[in-house]
Amino acid sequence: MQNLIEPAAPTSPDEYRQLARDIFRELVEIDTTDQSGDVTEAAQAVAQRLRQAGFADEDLTLAGPHPRKMNLVARLRGTGARGPLLMLAHLDVVEADPAEWETPPFQFDERDGFYYGRGTIDQKAMASLWAANLIRMRREGIVPDRDLIVVLTADEEGGQHNGARWLVQERRDLIEAVMGINEGGFGRMKGGRRMSNNLQASEKVYLDLELAAHGTAGHSSLPTADNAIYHLAAALSRVAAYEFPVQLGEVARAFFERMSRIDTGPMADDMRALLAGTADADAIARLSAVPQYHGMTRNTWAATRVDAGQSNNTIPHAARAIVNCRLLPGESPDDMERLMNEVIADERITVRQVVNGKPSPPSPLTPEVMQAVESITEQMWPGVPVVPVMGIGATDSLYLRSAGIPIYGVSGIFIDVDDARVHAPNERINIQSYYEGQEFLYRLIRSLS
Template sequence: MRVFARSLSLSTAIMAALFAAQGRAQAPSADEAAFRDLYKQLVEINTTRSVGSCTQAAEAMQARLVAGGIPKSDTQVLVPPDRPKDGNLSAILRGSDKLAQPILLLAHIDVVEAKREDWERDPFKLVEEDGWFYARGSSDDKAMAASFTDNLIRYRKSGFVPKRSIKLALTCGEETPDTFNGVKWLLQAHPEALDAAFALNEGAGGELDKDGKHVALQIQAGEKVYQDFRLDASDVGGHSSRPTHNNPIARLAKGLEKLSAYQFPVAFNQATKGYYEAESKLLPPEIGAQMRAVLANPNDDAAIEKLWAVNPGWNSMLRTTCVVTEINGGHAPNALPQHVSANVNCRILPGVPIADVQKQITSVMGDDKITIKMVGDPGLQSPPPPLSEKIMEPVRKVSESMWPGAAIVPTMSTGATDGRFLNAAGVPTYGLSGMFHDAEGSRAHGLNERIRVKSLLDGRKFLYEVVKIYADAKD
């Protein structure tokens, strides 16, 4: 037994030494370890609207920049006087050409709410497991926020002096803009923090196939415009035993049925046309054929319907959409309704006047007893930023060096990011991250949000290289 125990002990020691050597071989570089530490710190600072603090996160990243060699005078934590927890970080790496317009790196640091009891892991503790990082904000949008911050530090430490200045803005309130939005506030209170030739932002990633191969790198140019409309129908009401021909609920229901069946016209722009052209070559032949059919004839309803059945987003990219999202009416089960209202949410193609969409809804409903009013301020209208060679060539160059053969796919967001504020303010804003996802995606806003460790590190490298090229480019 003693001999066996001694042999086992020796074997264990040898194995431990082997594993230790293997661990040392696979250990991240000091450079990567510093990034992981910064990323972990940022992710684990709770920045939800309910109990979190963007100001704390902004101050933490400011401290990182200053420790990395960025002069403190070139950093600011900008906090609205009446919202002490909604701070935003502004920083700059100064370029050599004072006449060249800077570029802006934009990322939001607030996150969607997350309940511990719903998650498999603590949503505010970064967990690395089986090649994935899990946590709220691990992808949306602290992956880009951490990468931008770390890259600015690395530029400084390497002695890189860009031709044009590189600005960084880490902002609060992207997820809850109806309460507060940092970009909107900065444009009003500190416009110099966001003034730039163009900006890089969230809004696009990359596509992996089932084997983990890098298939397509996306670049987002433009967003649809968010706009709600309130529809109302009223009557004097009465006893439910004496129905009339003017039941507001029935009247509104008929109108909404017409609206549901109506399709706004198809209209391509540079980004959506580029998307269809690229994806038609990557998708299965039968789907690619339908995409090419729509490119050849935007009025090919049969082809559009087939694509819509596969992916609703393909239809949404092509046209303005309006859909009923809420309805409220009646006041008692035994009374004729006196009033009913519905909310119709529209996502409007860039360049289409909101007033024209309201007129079209009125026409489709075809009932002058239904009133249609815009809810809130008009959505921000701006043309999609151009996908010029100055933007696209650096993307192609770095992508080909990292992921040879991956297609570059332009896209337009059917949702909304903070880019809508910048585009409307005259700062062309592009979604570009270099962070690839599988078919399931990052689970952003949902349970167990995640990002592949390799995708995060690759995205950090991609952004480092592409921003460097942009920063040294001539106007």
């Protein structure tokens, strides 16, 4: 097998590696896209695997608001000495154009040391590993001190029936827990060298603002200064020029503290200065040149869509743009809307929230979680540090965090920073890393239960 990562880490026994692969293949080959796919089919496939492994029907629940968007909740019952632990993954995937792929996107393909197929990274790998590990624990006769609940959901990637949100609102009884593990924290490697095992403890808030500029409509042969497109263009120029101040929350501070011990040279010096509050403009600029660092240290916004006009010879009366905002945890969408109005400072432009932000609190970096992740990381990959991160995208963790259930994104699956193919054609996962992630998650859940 090519593309081995050295040194190799422990993996699960052969029978459970094969089981995970079989479930993984089955899930990848089920189309679970929003428009044409069927998440319920995938959920039923996992439920059948668990049923065959001896799980009672009363511990396997399919629930959801749409016949193609059912969620699976599976429970391995423990002694009840401690509150339940959730293990989350979403079964839906983004669309995949076969013309852009070397092999059909819903065909599980193995070559060159990788598994290929839509969802191999995001997120059917984790779904298959949760299922295989739950079966393993049952076969081994393990009775944990808390119930272990696997939750496989629909519409994380989009659509109208987000499973995590629906379960929180409609079937909280099925997922009541004291904490959980989800996606969001992959291991980082470069050139086959593991750099860090990341743990996501918070994420930014997604918010879309619509800017609508108004002017005087008319024939293009009689132009005036009151042109909605020009007003909008001027406003977007001011938006682009605005620089958000640097802010460090608990998770970002922990991230830079650890990264300052991993990095070397000027970058590490800049991180230490940032933490000490002594970073000058040049240091901030160097750190901000790294997109992830930029996103973790401030609110951001970016224009993503522009729409104006109906014909080439008519000046429109209105022009619109969408500015996508990503807010730090604790920041208010209403405050962002007010700031946008201040930056634009043009009464001819109105601003409104078109996709409302869903703030969620950070999950605390408790010793129980940090020590478990750090201990198992050291067992499997000696010398690889655990680095807390703030997600600059969005995951289903936000719904659970908002409901008072701390969720931590960690998988033990390492991805090359130069070959991240999430949502991309020819999505793939390193085979060795997949099986190392299986064992990591098994050990982590055993440690926490």
